[in-house]
Amino acid sequence: MKKLLTIAAMVEVATGVACLILPSLIGQLLFGEALTGVAITTTRVIGIALISLGLACWPGNMANRALYGMLTYGTLTALYLAYIGVRGGGTLLWPAVAVHAVLSTLLVWAWWKEQRCPNAKM
Numbered sequence: 001m002k003k004l005l006t007i008a009a010m011v012e013v014a015t016g017v018a019c020l021i022l023p024s025l026i027g028q029l030l031f032g033e034a035l036t037g038v039a040i041t042t043t044r045v046i047g048i049a050l051i052s053l054g055l056a057c058w059p060g061n062m063a064n065r066a067l068y069g070m071l072t073y074g075t076l077t078a079l080y081l082a083y084i085g086v087r088g089g090g091t092l093l094w095p096a097v098a099v100h101a102v103l104s105t106l107l108v109w110a111w112w113k114e115q116r117c118p119n120a121k122m
Helices: 002-021 023-031 038-057 062-086 093-116
Strands: none
Touching (some): 002 023, 002 038
């Protein structure tokens, strides 16, 4: 089971990285059509999600895997959407950046607080 989970996590991370770097090629290979416009942006966010899923499922110390996955997703999504926002964007783009940034900050804060006081309830 552990080997299979490791392979699955590695495949998800590799697919996510490919979606981030070569979104149009991935669209061509998967769907037979090169991606353009907003499909490229969407594919890159999907790539971030796949990387986060792979990290969350990576075998080993399971205590913080969900945290690693959510923190990776929230942080990378906030950064990528902010990058898109500098170039333009829709009405909800900056609120989405803020939500992801706030949630990531709260996750780090909760983790830090738990490290300082392991017996405290969150």
